[in-house]
Amino acid sequence: MTSRTPSFRDLPPADLLRRLFDAAVQRALPLHTLGAHLPPPPKGRTVVIGAGKAGGAMAQAVEALWPADAPLTGLVVTRYDHIPPRPDGLPRRIEVVEASHPVPDEAGMAAAGRILQAVQGLTEDDLVLCLISGGGSALLTLPCDGLTLQDKQRINRELLECGAHIGEMNTVRKHLSRIKGGRLAALCAPARMITLTISDVPGDDPSVIASGPTVPDATTCADALAILDRYRIGLPPAVRAQLEAGQLESPKPDDPRFAGQEVRMIATPQQSLEAAAELARSLGLQAHTLSDEIEGESREVGKVHAALARSVALGRSCFQAPCVLLSGGETTVTVRPLQPGETRGKGGRAGEFCLGLAQSLAGHPRIWALAADTDGIDGMEENAGARVDPTTLARAAALGLKVSDHLGRNDAHGFFAALDDLVVTGPTHTNVNDFRAILIV
Numbered sequence: 001m002t003s004r005t006p007s008f009r010d011l012p013p014a015d016l017l018r019r020l021f022d023a024a025v026q027r028a029l030p031l032h033t034l035g036a037h038l039p040p041p042p043k044g045r046t047v048v049i050g051a052g053k054a055g056g057a058m059a060q061a062v063e064a065l066w067p068a069d070a071p072l073t074g075l076v077v078t079r080y081d082h083i084p085p086r087p088d089g090l091p092r093r094i095e096v097v098e099a100s101h102p103v104p105d106e107a108g109m110a111a112a113g114r115i116l117q118a119v120q121g122l123t124e125d126d127l128v129l130c131l132i133s134g135g136g137s138a139l140l141t142l143p144c145d146g147l148t149l150q151d152k153q154r155i156n157r158e159l160l161e162c163g164a165h166i167g168e169m170n171t172v173r174k175h176l177s178r179i180k181g182g183r184l185a186a187l188c189a190p191a192r193m194i195t196l197t198i199s200d201v202p203g204d205d206p207s208v209i210a211s212g213p214t215v216p217d218a219t220t221c222a223d224a225l226a227i228l229d230r231y232r233i234g235l236p237p238a239v240r241a242q243l244e245a246g247q248l249e250s251p252k253p254d255d256p257r258f259a260g261q262e263v264r265m266i267a268t269p270q271q272s273l274e275a276a277a278e279l280a281r282s283l284g285l286q287a288h289t290l291s292d293e294i295e296g297e298s299r300e301v302g303k304v305h306a307a308l309a310r311s312v313a314l315g316r317s318c319f320q321a322p323c324v325l326l327s328g329g330e331t332t333v334t335v336r337p338l339q340p341g342e343t344r345g346k347g348g349r350a351g352e353f354c355l356g357l358a359q360s361l362a363g364h365p366r367i368w369a370l371a372a373d374t375d376g377i378d379g380m381e382e383n384a385g386a387r388v389d390p391t392t393l394a395r396a397a398a399l400g401l402k403v404s405d406h407l408g409r410n411d412a413h414g415f416f417a418a419l420d421d422l423v424v425t426g427p428t429h430t431n432v433n434d435f436r437a438i439l440i441v
Contacts, residue, residue, distance in 0.1 A: 008283040008322070013439050014387055016283070017370035018423070020276040020324065020437045021384075025374050027275035028198060028267040028430040030054060030061040037196055037264040038062070041070035044125030047191075048074025048094045049115045049184075051140035052133025052210055053101065053375045054198050056083035057429035059094040059131060066093075075118055076131055077111035077139045079377075084429045102380065103156050104141035109149055112142040112179050119184075122191035130184070130193060134200025134375065134431040136210025137170060142179040144248055146238045152176065155233060162231040163334035165295055166201055170211040172233075174250050175224040175243060177211065181250030182258070184213035189257040198267045200375075200433040202293035202329050206263045216258050217250035224248075268292070269328040269432045272374065276326055276437065286323035294329035294434075298349045299407055301331050302356025305369075305438060312440045313366050321366070325438045333379075335410055345411020348379025349434060350423075352412045354386040357438075358393060359403040365390045369438040372423045375431035378413075385423045385435075386416040395419050 008016055026032070048062055055078035064087070066072050074094040079101040086092075099108030119128060143152045155176070159169045174181030185193055195214045197206055207215045221243045228235060235243070242248050251257065269292040277287035290308070294301060308325060311317040319325070331349045338344060350371040361367055372378065372385025396403070399418055406415040416422050 006283060008280065008285040013368035013389065017368060017387070017437050017439060020279060021370055021372055021423070021435055023279040024272035024276045024435050025428045025430060027272045028374060028432045030058040030198070030266065030430065031064065033266040034058065034061040034196060035065045037266050038065055039127065039194055041067060042125060042127035042192065044123055044127070046070065046072050046127045046129065047118055047122070048072065048076065048129045048131065049118060050076040050131030051078070051136035052131070052198070053079050053082055053135035053431040054133035054429055055131055056096045058133065058196065059096050060084060060086065060090065062129065062131070063090055063093050075111065075115055077108060079135055079139065082427045082429065099139045101135045101138040102160060103153050104138045104149065106149065108139045108141040112140050115140070116179065116187060119188045122188055124190045126191040128188045128191050128193040130195040130214050132195055132210045132214065133198040134209065134433065136213070137173050137180065140179055140210065140213060142177055144176050144178055144239065144242070146236060146242065147176055151236060158231070158233045161335040162233070163297065163332050164227065164231055165332055166330050167208055168227045170208050171219045172224045172227050173211045174217050174219065175221055175248045176239070180211035180213050181217040182212060182215055182255070183251060185215065185261055186251050186255065186257040193261045195261070195263045196266050197263060198431060199265060199269060200330070200431045202295055204265060204268050206265070214261065215263060216253040216255055218253060219250070221246045221249055267430065267432055272432045272435065273326045273328055280324050286320065288319050288323060288325055290325055290327040292328040294327050294331065296331055298331040298333050298352035299356030302353040303360040305436065306357050306360035309361070309367050309438045309440050310364060313364065321440045323440055325440070327436045328432070328434050330433050333410060336408060338409060342409050345406060345409040345414050346379070346381055347410055347412030348373065348381060350378045350385030351416060352407070352410065353436065354388050355403055355407050355412050355415060358388045361388065363390055363393045366441050367438065369436070370423060371434065371436045374428060374433060374435050376425040376428040381413050382424060383413065383422040384425045386412065387421045387423060392419065392421070
């Protein structure tokens with residue numbers, strides 16, 4: 001008797017969508033991807049440095065894959081509670097420390113200072129492996145002269161809340177830092193540097209990932225000033241004067257200190273979406289990747305996705321149901337002013353996307369969805385994202401909840417927690433940004 005090939009129809013929609021998300025995360029785990037990009041040991045020293053939410057897992061992958069008889073030292077900083085369990089017998093050769101994200105703290109500033117010390121006095125015979133992943137901008141904090149940590153924290157919060165996209169935020173960060181925007185690589189010269197990076201940004205631009213500490217920066221002090229003015233974010237007068245005079249300019253692409261430096265992309269959002277699509281197709285379900293570069297206001301992106309899904313359900317699309325629509329990217333959440341008597345809610349990009357999606361789907365009977373951040377943290381909460389199904393609005397109404405109320409105070413977490421529809425994974429130890437899957441049957 002032959003066994004039947006498993007089908008997507010054998011799985012509840014919520015379970016299917018979670019499996020697709022898990023496949024996307026698995027594809028981006030450093031131990032699965034990093035080995036092919038490691039160079040042979042150098043004649044001199046090998047120093048490992050880095051920062052990001054995947055920093056702990058990337059450091060462990062290097063330790064596991066680097067030759068046991070080759071010297072290896074280093075320091076990497078990751079987010080609090082993001083160091084993965086250590087495999088039995090794995091030698092500890094790279095120190096991993098923790099700091100705050102998305103708003104920097106003293107621990108991140110201390111780690112950045114120690115990383116600069118670790119790369120002093122390098123020679124042409126030495127190798128620097130720099131492990132960079134999303135979140136490194138906050139974790140690798142070393143303010144420019146005249147800027148305090150408190151100033152940097154305020155600016156970070158205002159950038160996060162004003163609706164600026166990631167490229168704008170990191171342009172500002174590069175020009176207010178002593179380590180970002182290529183400055184770290186410049187300090188490592190003349191050693192050979194190889195940056196191993198996991199992309200969490202639309203377009204996979206290494207100069208944007210973690211504010212590009214090891215790659216040249218084409219943006220300018222004038223660009224940073226224009227962004228700060230656009231969003232009405234203030235600076236100490238002395239720092240603003242330095243920007244206006246071009247005194248905080250970052251190293252540019254023609255800087256000779258970047259000669260011979262390499263960037264190797266070990267995981268990207270597109271690769272993770274492809275892994276999810278492969279799993280869907282293996283279960284007999286058509287899968288279509290819309291884009292891995294979607295940006296915009298999270299709730300509005302949710303409404304656009306809802307319109308696409310409805311058109312598929314109505315047979316008015318080039319995609320035929322049953323199918324799953326996949327997308328990635330980095331949307332934004334603009335924090336709305338509170339009305340009198342309101343309390344600020346909690347949530348992140350994935351949750352707010354799901355609120356906009358649920359509102360626009362209006363309980364469509366043939367559409368389910370999951371949106372989650374691949375690092376396992378949506379905003380600053382314990383959940384990775386949320387789920388939407390045909391009963392979402394009806395169950396919310398039975399509890400006296402209105403989508404419009406929760407959108408008004410940016411409270412996606414409160415809405416989906418009440419419905420028991422949060423997606424909770426814990427830290428995944430990687431980060432290839434937003435993941436969205438919409439199932440139309």
